[in-house]
Amino acid sequence: xxxxxxxxxxxxxxxxxxxxxxxxxxxxxxxxxxxxxxxxxxxxxxxxxxxxxxxxxxxxxxxxxxxxxxxxxxxxxxxxxxxxxxxxxxxxxxxxxxxxxxxxxxxxxxxxxxxxxxxxxxxxxxxxxxxxxxxxxxxxxxxxxxxxxxxxxxxxxxxxxxxxxxxxxxxxxxxxxxxxxxxxxxxxxxxxxxxxx
Amino acid sequence: xxxxxxxxxxxxxxxxxxxxxxxxxxxxxxxxxxxxxxxxxxxxxxxxxxxxxxxxxxxxxxxxxxxxxxxxxxxxxxxxxxxxxxxxxxxxxxxxxxxxxxxxxxxxxxxxxxxxxxxxxxxxxxxxxxxxxxxxxxxxxxxxxxxxxxxxxxxxxxxxxxxxxxxxxxxxxxxxxxxxxxxxxxxxxxxxxxxxx
Numbered sequence: 046x047x048x049x050x051x052x053x054x055x056x057x058x059x060x061x062x063x064x065x066x067x068x069x070x071x072x073x074x075x076x077x078x079x080x081x082x083x084x085x086x087x088x089x090x091x092x093x094x095x096x097x098x099x100x101x102x103x104x105x106x107x108x109x110x111x112x113x114x115x116x117x118x119x120x121x122x123x124x125x126x127x128x129x130x131x132x133x134x135x136x137x138x139x140x141x142x143x144x145x146x147x148x149x150x151x152x153x154x155x156x157x158x159x160x161x162x163x164x165x166x167x168x169x170x171x172x173x174x175x176x177x178x179x180x181x182x183x184x185x186x187x188x189x190x191x192x193x194x195x196x197x198x199x200x201x202x203x204x205x206x207x208x209x210x211x212x213x214x215x216x217x218x219x220x221x222x223x224x225x226x227x228x229x230x231x232x233x234x235x236x237x238x239x240x241x242x
Numbered sequence: 243x244x245x246x247x248x249x250x251x252x253x254x255x256x257x258x259x260x261x262x263x264x265x266x267x268x269x270x271x272x273x274x275x276x277x278x279x280x281x282x283x284x285x286x287x288x289x290x291x292x293x294x295x296x297x298x299x300x301x302x303x304x305x306x307x308x309x310x311x312x313x314x315x316x317x318x319x320x321x322x323x324x325x326x327x328x329x330x331x332x333x334x335x336x337x338x339x340x341x342x343x344x345x346x347x348x349x350x351x352x353x354x355x356x357x358x359x360x361x362x363x364x365x366x367x368x369x370x371x372x373x374x375x376x377x378x379x380x381x382x383x384x385x386x387x388x389x390x391x392x393x394x395x396x397x398x399x400x401x402x403x404x405x406x407x408x409x410x411x412x413x414x415x416x417x418x419x420x421x422x423x424x425x426x427x428x429x430x431x432x433x434x435x436x437x438x439x
Contacts, residue, residue: 048294048295048304048305048306048307048310048311049306050287050290050291050294050295050306051291051295051304051305051306053287054284054287054288054291057280057283057284057287058284060280061269061272061273061280062265062268062269062272063261063265063268063269064260064261064265064269068259068260068261070330070333071259071260071330072258072259072260072261074304074328074329074330074333075258075259076258076288076291077291077295077304077329078304078329080291080292080295083254083257083258084288084291084292085292086254087251087254087255087288088285088288088289088291088292090247090250090251090254091251091273091281091284091285091288092285092289093247094247094248094251094273094274094277094281094285095277095281095282095285097245097247098245098247098248098274098277107245107248107271107274107275108245108248109245109246109247109248110245113245114245131271132271132274132275133267133268133271136267136271
């Protein structure tokens, strides 16, 4: 239908998460119609990102600098490490702006089925970082899924002798959540962890 | 949260139709994680498209060639012009593969409110093309919306003296459609245009 270049653009866009063939076509058409305003800056931004962006060798965050901006930020507390599964989780924590320490991105969860062991997950690096005298607490912020919690428990075991306090995010009723719509697991967790007022 | 380059990439991605801030973040993260497989080819495809893709001066289609591949395809019937609102509609017709003539992309619909008159819509160019002796039929394939139909009727009026047959897509029950879920307008149109079996 369109030229080979546009077809290829659509095919590549359709591979992005959240974009199917239909939305890829819409996005491609939008870009072609607003070449200078949309496609050219995006192409430049991507080319630049391809060249510059990489993983932080300390925490696994993605950034143009290595170590990344968070690891080198002197205003952030080096005594607390927050362990997350993926960079997207790190971004979510940063958006919430509740954490002013540093991160450690695992890169996934343990999975015997998929052959993902501790060495694939930057867990040895976490052990080394947690053993540094400057680090006093490791907060496990893996997802509240079976895989995330399993990985969290495994890490807690590995860090038992590292001389750091190991904590985990609280489970409970999400803020704004209605009991009627909550699953049993969340309600059970919230009930067990109830607190005195 | 991430480096300035990634922030900018997310902001630009979020401007694409169908992508909000959340899906733009997911797409950006996916690209950063699969730089060589996803981001680099996409950046190249876009850079290439920015340089090469433009509007066909004959029909308004987007292509790397001008006139476009459809206008210059000798297997396509030059006697029939199909008038569509946007390039996306042309792509939809091509996917259905029911039309083997040539196109004329208006670039929108008439809208007094938005100051879109016939001269903004490539209607004069359509008039010129329709008056060529080689052209025998103009098929109006504007959308079945109030704006699309108004534009279609206006074009039919303008082409009254051009010496071409002017036709329009049929209205009726969509194939696979259930009467119970159809709107009154479609049912009325289908009833009015009923045919003998």
